[in-house]
Amino acid sequence: MKSALLPKDDHNLNLPNTEFLEIKNLYKFYPKSNGSKSVVLDDINLSIGENEFISIIGHSGCGKSTLIKIVAGLETASSGAVYLEGKEIRKPGAERMMVFQNYSLLPWLTVRENIRLAVDEVLRNATRAEKVGLVNEHLAMVNLTAAADKYPDEISGGMKQRVGIARALAIRPKMLLMDEPFGALDALTRGKLQRQVLDIWENHRQAVMMITHDVDEAIYMSDRIILMTNGPAAKIGEILEVPFSHPRNRAEMRNSKAYYELRNHALNFLDKYFTTDE
Template structure:
């Protein structure tokens, strides 16, 4: 059943999700406490994501955003409920779900090209040497890193390191890309450029994306829907905002639109409400 809520213009914002590629149903995540009780982080999360949809998840620190992403990645197990990708239950990490972390996670003794090739060798075992070289070169070009291919991580900037991580994740052709605040450690200028670059890659090679962010403007610029989480403990999905702007998107054009600011204010008001009160 689909519900909606209104914001200042009286338009509707969709609150639940649809049948999709990733299905999260009645998900609960808890940890045992020292006194024998359970500390419930996530309590009854339901979410559906389509195979070519870009989703951003926003909420205050401690609301379980990263925990939810790790469960989808198979790095953590839910206490109850189910998580299915393409109809198959997620129980462990898999190459069909690749994660990009805020930290760059590159091997310092390997060059840019070798860091990407390592993932390709590990996952695409049946590819020929020529095919692997072609895949690596294709993804180096995709993130504009051809000139840095033979440099080591300590010889490139933070933004370039994150591009290596994104290229490495995409090079093994995952069904879904998971990103945990991938631009959080970058300066504002680099962050904006990399947002645009990632969005262009996704617009040309659409796949399911689930990204954690604290930045409402980033979410409005990049995503199709924004998942707003209530505070933890016992966090759940409070609202899901439909982002109606067509792709490709022009940042300046968006910021000049009334609808952009109405959505932005609605999301910020939601977060302000939960900032001042714990559920």
């Protein structure tokens, strides 16, 4: 297991040499009425490889969701910048698709139509046959072919989230952003969907940034785990490398010494930064 407490002023020392997604000297703060600033994110530096799956963990209020929204282009940094393949991110773009904790489906459209809407909007130059093929391919990818003509209120929460994932992947983004995508699901559904998403990623590699509160989920799915200190003025505290190759077997991982060393290290970090004020 590799784990290293990052230097206070240079987080890039332990990061991979990559120029796919780069977060450089990023700050996010809000002005207060007294003229001071409320700092949410304090000097965040992070690089992500084009086929890398990372998870970000930290206590509530540490700016995890703010960070992923800045990467998505849904919020702006107060200073610093985020670059995708060398180009600064200033607004949302189809090369970065977001999957939220809530399902964000249009209730008057069927499963198929919810996915097709995204395809029509982004892939405007594709032929009708190409669009139909993409929708069908991604329905099959998330095992929803049989439910394609059902409406959101006719399917379960896990199925709704699979629609959201299929919709995000169908437009062929370069990066998938997931903000606690399994947080609203029961434990059994959560485990099945984790495996399904990991299967898809292992067969169709792309950059993934996932926000989660679940250490076991992060270890099972990620290549690296980013541990955030508490807010306000949250920083990257540590970056843990997950030493398991893909494809992954959950049972085998949980029987290994390395798994428990990594898990305990992450939990000890979170316990260190736990506060009763959450």
